[in-house]
Amino acid sequence: MTGSRTPQPSSSPRPATAPGAVRLLAGLVLLQALAVAVIAVALVVALVRGTSMPGPVVFLILLAAGVAAVLGGAGRALLRGQRWGRSPVMTVQILLVVLAVGWLGVEVAVWSVAVLALAVVVGALLVTPTVVAWTTGTAARED
Numbered sequence: 194m195t196g197s198r199t200p201q202p203s204s205s206p207r208p209a210t211a212p213g214a215v216r217l218l219a220g221l222v223l224l225q226a227l228a229v230a231v232i233a234v235a236l237v238v239a240l241v242r243g244t245s246m247p248g249p250v251v252f253l254i255l256l257a258a259g260v261a262a263v264l265g266g267a268g269r270a271l272l273r274g275q276r277w278g279r280s281p282v283m284t285v286q287i288l289l290v291v292l293a294v295g296w297l298g299v300e301v302a303v304w305s306v307a308v309l310a311l312a313v314v315v316g317a318l319l320v321t322p323t324v325v326a327w328t329t330g331t332a333a334r335e336d
């Protein structure tokens with residue numbers, strides 16, 4: 194081998210921007226985080242206006258705020274290619290599917306179908322090869 198060329202590593206650095214599937218996934222997860230945050234604010238309003246059961250409402254506020262924070266952080270982690278973001282997102286999607294199926298067993302409503310559809314789409318995107326490769330560091334690299 195002639196010249197001063199240094200050997201190239203088997204993989205080059207990660208691309209500067211996340212693939213489209215990852216950006217779509219992160220956007221949907223951040224949308225879910227926003228929805229849960231809005232629910233938390235609505236619960237705070239209900240608490241301030243007065244409720245006959247303040248204890249459970251405070252618990253739900255804290256739970257909703259925590260879920261919103263975790264989803265927001267997980268969405269950002271997915272964009273950055275961090276593996277840990279997939280687990281909490283999939284856990285929330287499984288819980289949403291269970292809740293939506295229960296709601297559909299009582300009454301078919303547009304919002305319950307929308308929750309179910311969104312959870313299935315997000316769950317499916319999480320396991321696509323593009324997202325898995327991006328979050329495990331094995332994504333196709335650009336030179």
